[in-house]
Amino acid sequence: MIEDKNQQRTSLSDFGEFKLIDHLTSHFDISHTSTVKGIGDDAAVLDFKDKQIVVTTDFLVEGVHFDLSYMPLKHLGYKAVIVNLSDVFAMNANATQITVSVAVSNRFSLEALEELYAGIETAAKIYNIDVVGGDTTSSTSGLLISVTAIGEVEKEDVVYRNGAKPNDLLVVTGDLGGAYMGLQVLEREKQVFLVNPNSQPDMEPYAYIMERQLKPEARKDIVKLFKDLDVKPTSMIDVSDGLSSEIIHLCKQSNVGCDLYENKIPLDPTVITACEEFNIDSTTVALNGGEDYELLFTISQEDYNKIKANPNFSVIGYMTEPHVGMHLVTRAETKIPLKAQGWNALNNQE
C-alpha cells in the first residue's frame, strides 16, 4: 500500500484536529483578490463584487472511487481537486477557491496525509486556485475526501445544461475512454503483482491512458478558448460518467433529442490498442467509461466556423427535436437508442 512506503511515520494522534489542518495547509498561498480570508476562521470570506459565483461539491471514497494499491496519495489529492474544477469549467466559469475536507482512519500516518495535501497543493498551483477552508477528522474505515469548488463568471457567460436547441452541434473536447482503459491496465497489473510481486511489466505503452486515470486534467484551457474564439456554448457538461449519460443529461434538461455518430467519437490510438488487447469495444468504452473530464457542449450551427479548425474539438453529432429521441448512429448506419450505463457509484461497489 502506498501509505506504508514512507520511511518516517508520525502518528496522526500526535496532532490535534486544528493543528493538523494548520500543519497541512500553512504554506498554501492566497493569490486571488476575491479571497478576503482563507483558512483560520470559522469560514472563508470571499468577495466577488459584480460576478456570479458557482459552487460545486464532490465526495471521493476509498474502495468506491479509488484504490490506494495503485493510486499514489499525491495523485489522489490532485485528482480530488481536478474532479471538482471540471464541474466549475463546465459552467464556463473560472475556478477560484476550494475547500477540502478529509476523513482518515488511523492506519494513515502524517506523512501519508502530507502526500495527499502535496497533490492538492500542486493542483491548486497549476490551476491557480486558493485553498480557503477545510476540515480533517477521523474515519472508522479508510480515506474519504470531500472537495467544494467555487468559481466566478460574468452573468452573461454562464452555460447551463438546459440551453441546447434542435440542430445545435454536439461537440466534445480531447478524446474519450482513456481513463477507463487506464483503470483496466492498473487493475490487471494489480492482479499480476498479487501473484508475482517481482514481475516488472513494461508500462510504457500504457503511459497515456494510465495518466488519464491517475492524473487527469480539467479543461480550464477550453473556458479561455471559448472567450478567445468568441463562442458561447448553448449547453455544457463535463464528461465524468461516460459520454452516453452526459449526452442524456443535456438532452433531458434541454428537452431535445440527439443523433450521435459513432465514427466521430474521438479515440486516442492507445485506447484503441488497449481495447483490442482487452477485447472490449472501444465505442462502449467511450460511451460508458467515464472519468475523462473532457467538456461536452452544444453550439449553434452559426458558430461552426469558429471551432472547426481547432484540434481541441470534435463535432460528434447534433441535437434534434425531442420526439426523435436520443440515438447512436453506428458505423453501419443503423440507429440504436442511447442508454446511460455509466459508472454508477451505488450499483458497482468496485
Added chain:
Amino acid sequence: MIEDKNQQRTSLSDFGEFKLIDHLTSHFDISHTSTVKGIGDDAAVLDFKDKQIVVTTDFLVEGVHFDLSYMPLKHLGYKAVIVNLSDVFAMNANATQITVSVAVSNRFSLEALEELYAGIETAAKIYNIDVVGGDTTSSTSGLLISVTAIGEVEKEDVVYRNGAKPNDLLVVTGDLGGAYMGLQVLEREKQVFLVNPNSQPDMEPYAYIMERQLKPEARKDIVKLFKDLDVKPTSMIDVSDGLSSEIIHLCKQSNVGCDLYENKIPLDPTVITACEEFNIDSTTVALNGGEDYELLFTISQEDYNKIKANPNFSVIGYMTEPHVGMHLVTRAETKIPLKAQGWNALNNQE
C-alpha cells in the same frame, strides 16, 4: 438501530446516483434571489452583488461524530446543517445556501436517507437557506455527511477571530455544557438498554440537555440582535469544541491574554443537576464539553451598556495584554492556566 425501524425498505441500489439526489432534493424550495441556480447542473450559481460571501465546511462521520443507536437520522440531518450554519453566524454573516454530500453503506435503505434529508430540509426551512448542491455516493462502512455552508455579509460587518483587544469584554450567548451532559445521559441509557431492552427510563428531567445534544440550534438570532443593538463584536467564534479551546483560539489569533471568571460561566440548572448525578465538575464540562453551538465574542467596554440588560448574553471575563497569559479565575479566586482539552476528533474515537 434507527435505520431499521422503517416498515418499508427500498434498496439504494434501485436508484442511480443522479436519480437518488434528485429524488431526495426535488421538493427543496429555492427562496433566495442570490440563488441563480440550485441543484441540477455541474455547479450551483450564486450572485451576491456587492456583498462578501463566507464559506465553511464540516464533515460528520458515523462512529466518530455521531452514534445512530441514539441519534435519529432526521435529527442527524438537522444537526449536520446546524453545525455549519453556526460557523457562518460566527462570522456575523447571514447563511444563505448549503451543499450536502452524503456517503452511505448499503446497510442504509432509501427510507433511511429520506429521513436524513427530511432533517436537512427542516433545518433549511427554519433557517431560511437554500440547498443548492450535493452528491450521494456509497461508502464501504457507515454514514458520512459533508456540508458546505455559504453566507453573505456586508464587508464592514464581518467579524474575524483576530480582532480582540486588551480590556475587551468576553461574552458568551446562552448556556454551556448541555450538549455534553445530554451525550452522557444518552450513552448511559444506551448501556442500560443493551442490558435490559425493556427498561423504560424517565427521560423527562433530561429533556433540555438531550435536546442540546440531539437537536442543537445555531444562533442566527444573535446576528440579527447585534444589528438591532448596533453592536459589532471585535472578535467572534462559535462554541463547538468547548469554551476553553475557543477562548484560546480568540486569544492566540488576536494576540491577547484573558481572564475567564468561573462564577460567570452560564450553566442551565439541568446541567448542574446532571453533573452532580454523574459526579462531574460542571466547570470542566462547560470548558471542555463542546457542541453547544453558542457564540463566544469580545466587545469593547464602550459597548457594555448595549448588551448588559440582554438575557442572551453573559459577560464571562475580559481580555488582557498577551504577556499576562490565559487564565481561569476560580470561585476561590485562584488563577489557573486555561488549557484546551476539548473534544478531539483524532484522539478520542468515541
